[in-house]
Amino acid sequence: MKFVLSRVGQALLVLWAAFTVTFVILEVLPSDAIETKYNNAGGDSVNLTEENLDALRSEFGLDLPLWQRYLQFCGRAIQLDLGNSISQNRPVTDLLVENLPPTLQLAGFALAVGLVAGCAIAFLANWLRSPLLRRALTRLPALGVAFPSFWIGLLLVQLFSFHWQLFPATGSRTPASVVLPGLMMAIGPAAILAQLLNRSLSETLQEQYIVTAGAKGLGRGEVFWRHALRNASLPALTILGMMVAGTVTGAIVAETVFSRAGVGRLAQQAVEVQDLPLVQGIVLMAAFAFVTVNLIVDLIYPVLDRRIKVS
């Protein structure tokens, strides 16, 4: 119980740190969201005076001293009120809730595909008897890491939607629209997972206890499932948190390339116009996802490996 509490405490600390660091970074950047919005957005359509801008700044609370704004921001964030988006003039929370479902579908699909593909490659690279196939599967993940994901995305569009017309190239309305961007996002995590799991599985299979298990007369499958996979998956489990964090950046690229609605697209737009509250909200949400997954991994670890003391 003490272990759980301390891990939850650490998670909250990471959240707070992410929140503060984004606040500071965006504060340091030499730009003004109000000016960007009203003076540069529409060219010469509206030209506001300095007084008008100041009035607008005070409306968004941007004229207060730094520490006051920080405290205000903290206080509201705790009540899940992340303020108003400057560029879209709507509550950040609403924007997030609106854009979350398509991104969740995409990220969920990508993670599932990445997990299955990564595990399958690692497993087959150790299970198959043909040295040629084993070597091919072992080298395959390096390709996945080497090629930039947007390039792979464009290739997928070229083949599957333009050439064979199997899946839509853009949009986010139909379930099928998730396939191509999802595949593109899955390749990176799958490659990293495959590499790590493959290595740890082949190391585990060299362990003395694998020989002990075989000497009992267990079949190859039994030795793999009962003795090798669990031990080999432990190091791979730790990168699960990284994989989830990776889907945020992955979503930015995928949603842009495939012009999908979603949090990634929202983030890209918010950064472009220096929309501080919105960027802050997105970062906070990403940090929350990352921290939650890592917390779950931390809590599962001692259950899988009893050598890690729960105290």
Add this chain to the structure above:
Amino acid sequence: MTESRVGAFSETAGRPLVEARALVVAYGHGQRRHQVLNGVDLAVESGQLTALVGESGCGKTTLANALLGFLPAGGHIDGGSLSLAGQDVTRATPNEYRRFRGRFVGYVPQDPLTGLNPTMPLGRQVSEAVRRRAGARTLDVRAETIDALAKAGLDTPEKRLKQYPHELSGGMRQRVLIAIALAGRPRIIVADEPTSALDVTVQAKILDHLQEVARESGTALLLITHNLALAADRADKIVVMKEGSLVEVGAPATLIAHPAAQYTRELLAHDPGLTHYSGKGTARREVPADAPEVLRLDRVHKSFRLPDRSGTFKAVDDVSLAVREGQTVGVVGESGSGKSTLLRIAMGLTPADEGEVEVLGHKIGPGARSGLRAARAGFQLVQQDPFASLDPRFTIERVIAEPLVAHRASDRKARRQRVGELLDAVGLPDATRSRRPRELSGGQRQRVAIARALALRPRLVLLDEPVSALDVSVQHQVLELLEQLQRDFTLSYVLVSHDLAAVAAFSDTVVVLEKGRVVERGDARQVVREPRTDYGRQLAAAIPGRRAAGYLTDGRPAPADWPAPSAAPASSSGDGRRDQSLASVANNHAPTLSTHGSGTLTSGNAAIGAS
């Protein structure tokens, strides 16, 4: 017992359980082909203990792996035949082999610390093997699992079911592995150096127990070991191997008393246990009583805080020690005895909590930093593992010259010359200087480590298990070299080791540590022959070779000055019976075979009378 034998392997049609004929095992093919077994014959009879003895690389583990069907990738049987239970398995597929594992041949691996799955409860690891037993469907698996654990000598076996390997000591883990091997009720158990990773007193207990359960259930044992004395103490038949070939096969009594092969004779002559029990060995020269002290530890204490902060642990408890010029002091103890901490304190690496440390007349420790600096060049360390203690990227010249560079002792030309002198002193050719550590054997590497230690002309050398990573015959050579160097350069040694026999043979005085305290001290021979404490007796009794040495005198009982039999760790009641039968074998065979044996074996400075 009898109904458990009902199964596929109840009958072997009068043939041995395991039979290898002219077995050839090789790795790779064509140009890359590398043969590791050159036509080996082996027969293991039902219910017998057969020992496979040899040094590293002799092929003993390959032979064991071959008969378990566990040859590593690229290894294959390339000639001859292998049969298990009378069935030819020379060309068996992995699946066909599987039928034999567990049920016909059980396996006890070398290292208990890595032999068990760390993430599976012990009960399941044993019950997996129980379920593979013939007719397992009708068994009460839980009861059988508990029974196997109890048979292997674990107390409160039902509590062990839910425990994980890391909760048990090394010795207890080895017992779990024995339980796994027993659980399938095999006809034969292959044990590959089953106790080499354990403390000496635990080793003897585990082997006694394994031997006893095997005898009770009529299971044959194939014991793989590098220790000929240990094999001779326990086996019905000894198979000596070298470089992939059989050297000699025979009953211990004949093989020890009348070894036919030169190699067997060498192994016998260099065995510290046999040397100890037969009362032979070099006499140590006297160190003059007025020789100056080079190291003095006075009432040294050191405690460490326990990791869970529940208290402190006394690693070194009131230890005093003095080493005089030209003297060798042995420090003996098992893991956790504090011998490593003591060594670190003597080197000034760990400060003592209490007590005084004086090296070469300089006080070292807190508040005496200058003393350590002044003494530093005068004492050196030789570490246990020559495979880890030499930087693999350095040439040997750079390795040896490093202390000279560090202490700015000489210019480049003088260093080159000094390296040449040192290589010569440790018996390595001058050309070795341009080699790298991986091109050298273990013994050669340890010579390099010794040369490095001598580079600054130290007066005191601390030896931390200097030969335990080496083969028996190489151990002997390295120890001889150390003695030679001691005479040539008037060196003083502190020899830290777990091996009482080796330490006693090499040292002038011995200190025995148990849980941080000195329990025995005195003249090396005195301590090993007439230990005064229980712990000292246990350690002495754990030296293998007692029975084997008896064969040297044609099976006559042990002389009175040997450790009393009662001092042996709770050994089996069957031992006496075995003693007798083997003694009679010795008597029956000795006359007919005496023509093979030479009268006296001499090698180096250790001589063993053979009759």
